[in-house]
Amino acid sequence: MTIQVDTSIVRGGADASGELASQVNGALAYFDGHIDTSQSWVTGALMDWLLAEHSTFASNVESGIKRSKTLMVATQGALEGVAQRFDDTEYDAQVDVRDLFSDLDPTAATTPITSSTARQGLTLDSPVAALVEPESSLSDPAFEVVWNILNWPDYLSLSYWGRQLINAAVQLIRPDLTGGQDLFEFLAQKLSGDWDKVALAGSAFGHVGQFFEDLAATVQNLAVDLFAGWPSGNGADRAGEYFAELVAAFAAQPEVYGDLKTKYTDAAWAAWGACQAMLSAIDTLVDAVIAAVMGVESVAEAIAAIFTLGGMAPAAAVSAVIAAAEAFSSAWGAMMTATTAAIAAGATLGAATTTIEFVPIPEA
Secondary structure, eight states, rough: OBBBOOHHHHHHHHHHHHHHHHHHHHHHHHHHHOOOSSSGGGGGGHHHHTTTTHHHHHHHHHHHHHHHHHHHHHHHHHHHHHHHHHTTTTTTTTTGGGGGOOOSOTTTTOOOOTSSSSOOOOOSSGGGGGGOOOOGGGGGGHHHHHEEEHHHGGGGHHHHHHHOOOOOHHHHHGGGTTTSOOOHHHHHHHOOOHHHHHHHHHHHHHHHHHHHHHHHHHHHHHHHHHHHOOOOOOHHHHHHEEEEEEEHHHHHHHHHHHHHHHHHHHHHHHHHHHHHHHHHHHHHHHHHHHHHHHTOOOOHHHOOOOOHHHGHHHOHHHHHHHHHHHHHHHHHHHHHHHHHHHHHHHHHHHHHOOOOOOHHHHHH
């Protein structure tokens, strides 16, 4: 008795599995290039607290990707074995190939994939296409434009200009001290953490999650095509269960990667907000002191002073204008301090309450 097996299709499935193993290897290289496994890269008291488990997260991600590669390599080998055994025995129905496919989920009775299983749509041409350069929402040009508009009163602040002069002097004398970064942001990041690096890591996690989503769909489509050429027999049933369990393992990954993206993005915004709140608070306090020393303690007094310029000597008029500008800058700074502190608090809460629960990739 013979069984109908198109070994050319089976070998095509093996080749496709090998290609997917290469793409998973690309995901591992992407992880190594964009997500530092050490904790030192997120230095800062706030970040050390919010991402205290970073090394554990990174280790789990690395392990999951490596296991995924091993599974696809094992799948390639199993399908090559199927084709070889059927070729060697002239498609004898008694050929046993069940041993080539391990049970990836012994705790469940899985419905096997067959040629009649629905194909999955792909969001991209291939899984590896999801692994694009990560992007930081904090470096978005549109956000930077809005932020600069909101901070236009900085140009009225003597404290702001004082910080700019100090920073310019440091960059001129010791540019290596901060690596070209603004001195005050550099110092603030020592407390809050490097938000851009963390935001980029969050984006990278999101792209890896998209990779796994498309990997699951691609493997399912590969299996559907495979069983069109291998429609029956106990070996086909066992292989169908194996592919169903493989697809389920990959399909379970995007959720945790989405949570990682959320946690790291929120942590980045928390660090940025905390830094901006600190800088705004310093400028607000200094500007308020300058205005008070010059005899203006509120915006109302500043407005009143401006309307009396006509009766003042030139020096007194200039002093009144400066005092008014400092009072306004201080009031605006207080509002921005409250705004950025609220952003930091909300993002901190979001990052702290986002739990990460990995779904282990089974071993081959």
